[in-house]
Amino acid sequence: MRQRDEIEKGEDQRLAAWGSRARASRGRVYREPEHPYRTAFQRDRDRILHSTAFRRLQYKTQVFIYHEGDHFRNRLTHTLEGAQIARTVARALGCNEDLTEAIVLAHDMGHTPFGHSGERALHHLLEPQGGFEHNRQSLRLVDWLEHRSGRYRGLNLTEETRAGILKHGAEYPRYSHPVAVPELGRSPGPEAQIANLADDIAYHNHDIDDGLRSGLLAPADLPELSLWRRAQERAGSDAEPPRVIAALIDLLATDLCEESSERLQQSGVTSCEAVRAASKRLIGFSEEMAAAKAELAEFLMERLYRHHQVVRMGAKAERMLRDLWTAYEGDPRLLPPHALERPEGEPRERAIADYLAGMTDRFAMDEHRKLFDPHAHV
Numbered sequence: 001m002r003q004r005d006e007i008e009k010g011e012d013q014r015l016a017a018w019g020s021r022a023r024a025s026r027g028r029v030y031r032e033p034e035h036p037y038r039t040a041f042q043r044d045r046d047r048i049l050h051s052t053a054f055r056r057l058q059y060k061t062q063v064f065i066y067h068e069g070d071h072f073r074n075r076l077t078h079t080l081e082g083a084q085i086a087r088t089v090a091r092a093l094g095c096n097e098d099l100t101e102a103i104v105l106a107h108d109m110g111h112t113p114f115g116h117s118g119e120r121a122l123h124h125l126l127e128p129q130g131g132f133e134h135n136r137q138s139l140r141l142v143d144w145l146e147h148r149s150g151r152y153r154g155l156n157l158t159e160e161t162r163a164g165i166l167k168h169g170a171e172y173p174r175y176s177h178p179v180a181v182p183e184l185g186r187s188p189g190p191e192a193q194i195a196n197l198a199d200d201i202a203y204h205n206h207d208i209d210d211g212l213r214s215g216l217l218a219p220a221d222l223p224e225l226s227l228w229r230r231a232q233e234r235a236g237s238d239a240e241p242p243r244v245i246a247a248l249i250d251l252l253a254t255d256l257c258e259e260s261s262e263r264l265q266q267s268g269v270t271s272c273e274a275v276r277a278a279s280k281r282l283i284g285f286s287e288e289m290a291a292a293k294a295e296l297a298e299f300l301m302e303r304l305y306r307h308h309q310v311v312r313m314g315a316k317a318e319r320m321l322r323d324l325w326t327a328y329e330g331d332p333r334l335l336p337p338h339a340l341e342r343p344e345g346e347p348r349e350r351a352i353a354d355y356l357a358g359m360t361d362r363f364a365m366d367e368h369r370k371l372f373d374p375h376a377h378v
Helices: 004-014 040-049 052-059 075-093 097-106 115-125 134-145 159-166 190-214 219-224 226-235 241-267 272-277 287-305 308-330 348-358 361-372
Strands: none
Touching: 040 097, 040 159, 052 075, 052 361, 075 097, 075 190, 075 241, 097 134, 097 159, 097 190, 115 308, 115 348, 134 159, 134 348, 159 190, 190 241, 190 272, 190 287, 219 226, 219 241, 226 241, 226 287, 241 287, 308 348, 308 361
């Protein structure tokens, strides 16, 4: 059986100079013995996969609420598609696949029910307490809200995974964190940068697929996009949309690999620390692809995310979360006792936000019905 030290030696042989080595991890919040045949980053990935919050992603909205149809993406399927793309890119660039995968698997665990509509509602409601941001909530989940040990709260992940989850560059809310926030460099580590862009590739492409499936996007409108035309050419002029979308993913991932490889080599970086210290990100798309991708993002914003049916779903979701917040804040006895547990010194409103953010779509709808429908069973 291959022991951990053999696997770590294999990383030295397999990874590029800038890839993160598990052996050189900056450690965990709480010290604990190493595993005999899994690296630190492999353990992070496994802890995330077995967490309660990860399972709840199955019933959290990506774009379409779960009852809209069985074939639309949810947060879990989005996360798995993003992880597949991220591992491919990490492998091609000589970065640590296990660390990259761990970051992607955890990056959306802090998302509210009903997607970004729910996040907007909670951020507005929590403005007096510093707001709400899903990346910070994902870190709060792995650092505090999950339970796996009698010795500490949270999953006790490595510094590298925690920093990647925080998604350096996002707006930091003005609220406290139960433990020290991971140290961030001028730029994210290479694996965190890959995770971020693989997430973009995944949701842009599967949102096209779901938009077509729902009928909110029209196939006749897609050829106005330069990226779609290139993907259509690669897939074949008579190819159906699923084949064109597969070609589109390949176009984006290939450009990301080729451009990033060139940047990394030209930069002369010789370690993951040098990537974090760089003044600009070394993982990215070419200028041409970045412009085409921006065109695609704007198309989806105008034709899908701002479609009146999606807006109506979002408005309903925001209203449900506001109703629940008002009920819980007005009478905390409506909450189960464990929901009010929080780090010392934190306001009660933060614990209410933790409870609301952890809900799945269907749990939130059931809870709303129980509290506001006089005919519903409590």
